[in-house]
Amino acid sequence: MEAIFLSLFEKGLIHVYTGNGKGKTTSAMGLIVRCVGHEGKVAMVQFMKGWPFYGEIKGLSYLPGVELFRTGSDRCFKKGEHTEVDLREARRGLEIAERCLTDPKYDLVVLDEINVAVHFDLLKVSDVLNLISAKLASIEVVLTGRYAPKEIIEVADLVTEMVEIKHPYQKNVLARKGIEY
Amino acid sequence: MEAIFLSLFEKGLIHVYTGNGKGKTTSAMGLIVRCVGHEGKVAMVQFMKGWPFYGEIKGLSYLPGVELFRTGSDRCFKKGEHTEVDLREARRGLEIAERCLTDPKYDLVVLDEINVAVHFDLLKVSDVLNLISAKLASIEVVLTGRYAPKEIIEVADLVTEMVEIKHPYQKNVLARKGIEY
Numbered sequence: 001m002e003a004i005f006l007s008l009f010e011k012g013l014i015h016v017y018t019g020n021g022k023g024k025t026t027s028a029m030g031l032i033v034r035c036v037g038h039e040g041k042v043a044m045v046q047f048m049k050g051w052p053f054y055g056e057i058k059g060l061s062y063l064p065g066v067e068l069f070r071t072g073s074d075r076c077f078k079k080g081e082h083t084e085v086d087l088r089e090a091r092r093g094l095e096i097a098e099r100c101l102t103d104p105k106y107d108l109v110v111l112d113e114i115n116v117a118v119h120f121d122l123l124k125v126s127d128v129l130n131l132i133s134a135k136l137a138s139i140e141v142v143l144t145g146r147y148a149p150k151e152i153i154e155v156a157d158l159v160t161e162m163v164e165i166k167h168p169y170q171k172n173v174l175a176r177k178g179i180e181y
Numbered sequence: 182m183e184a185i186f187l188s189l190f191e192k193g194l195i196h197v198y199t200g201n202g203k204g205k206t207t208s209a210m211g212l213i214v215r216c217v218g219h220e221g222k223v224a225m226v227q228f229m230k231g232w233p234f235y236g237e238i239k240g241l242s243y244l245p246g247v248e249l250f251r252t253g254s255d256r257c258f259k260k261g262e263h264t265e266v267d268l269r270e271a272r273r274g275l276e277i278a279e280r281c282l283t284d285p286k287y288d289l290v291v292l293d294e295i296n297v298a299v300h301f302d303l304l305k306v307s308d309v310l311n312l313i314s315a316k317l318a319s320i321e322v323v324l325t326g327r328y329a330p331k332e333i334i335e336v337a338d339l340v341t342e343m344v345e346i347k348h349p350y351q352k353n354v355l356a357r358k359g360i361e362y
Contacts, residue, residue, distance in 0.1 A: 013349060015203075016346075017204060019344070021341035021342065021343075022196075022208070022339065022341045023198060023204050023205075023208035023211075023341050023343065024204075025211065026207070026208040026209075026210075026211025026212050026214075026215070027203070027204035027207040027208045027211060028207075028211065029207075029210065029211030029214045029215075030204075030206065030207025030208060030209065030210030030211040030214075031207050032214075032240075033207075033210045033211075033213075033214065033236075033237065033240035033241060033243075033244075034207070034210075034236035034237055034240050035236070035240070036239075036240050036243065037235060037236035037237060037238065037239035037240030037241075037242075038235070038236050038239070054218060054219070055214075055215035055216070055218035055219050056214065056215055056218060057218065058217075058218035058219070059213075059214035059215050059216070059217050059218030059244070060214060060218075061218075062214075062217065062243055062244050062245060063214075063240070063243050063244070064243060153346065153347065156347060157347070157349050158203065158347060158348055158349055159345075159346035159347035159348075160202035160203045160204050160343050160344065160345060160346065161202065161343075161344045161346050162202075162204065162341050162342075162343055162344075163200070163341065163342045163343075163344050164340075164341060165197075165334065165340035165341060165342050166334065166337060166338070166339060166340035167339055167340075168194060168338050168339055
């Protein structure tokens with residue numbers, strides 16, 4: 001894959017998918033589908049996703065060359081109300097991400113919901129900036145989650161904001177198995 | 182999957198992914214990953230994609246229960262400069278979509294780039310509206326592509342606009358194998 005990603009760039013790019021609309025994690029999963037379609041090796045490191053998202057976990061398990069690392073507790077919390085466990089889990093995710101982003105076997109590394117982990121003060125912006133700056137040139141990295149800090153947007157090559165135009169949540173409907181998770 | 186999709190809604194929803202940013206087709210592919218993770222059956226009908234997008238084709242081939250139907254010629258053209266072949270291929274895609282959306286075996290049907298086919302006058306908005314109104318209640322449908330017409334946005338349950346905040350194309354870089362296709 002190196003040849004593929006480096007064919008037109010001197011380095012693997014930094015993507016950010018943010019915004020309040022649907023399609024951030026799903027876009028990253030779509031990139032994973034394309035990447036494995038080219039025999040690429042992928043690591044997806046999930047933050048704040050201790051609760052089992054069965055659809056993602058099982059669906060990704062069908063794709064060769066994809067490793068999924070899930071971190072986070074299984075409970076939701078308001079900003080400022082995180083526990084030691086939440087901090088420890090985010091730190092664990094950061095360490096896994098550091099290992100993956102410096103391992104030449106990977107072509108694509110997805111840091112799922114890492115923007116949200118920063119927003120919830122589980123990680124510092126500087127943690128993420130250091131993580132990205134230390135990555136191997138050959139590796140393409142994708143950061144997902146709403147609330148992407150401007151410092152991360154500044155260093156990114158490719159930023160898409162998913163804007164919610166219309167959503168059934170507006171009709172007070174809950175997340176649905178198979179679509180939202 | 183019916184039970185899954187109908188557990189909180191009286192019908193499968195109509196999703197639209199539009200806008201000029203990255204992540205429309207990839208989001209649809211991510212939904213496919215989740216759907217097959219729940220043993221769902223999926224049809225992806227692609228419009229104006231006769232040119233082989235190997236990453237998508239091979240990547241999706243790893244997912245059980247996913248059928249890919251590709252239509253369109255392998256050439257690009259400006260709006261108003263389409264040929265009989267382009268029209269015939271779009272019509273063929275519409276017919277495949279009609280069959281899939283009325284086949285109870287499918288849980289999710291993706292109409293990839295159908296919005297663009299309408300924008301390029303290969304299909305009429307009324308063709309797509311009729312298509313959607315005829316779908317089985319149990320089937321979730323996703324329409325992708327920039328230029329989604331307002332009539333389609335009106336009937337959709339869930340609309341996300343992908344907004345390009347930053348893109349390497351701004352630096353005059355071409356599409357890259359493994360990421361854009």
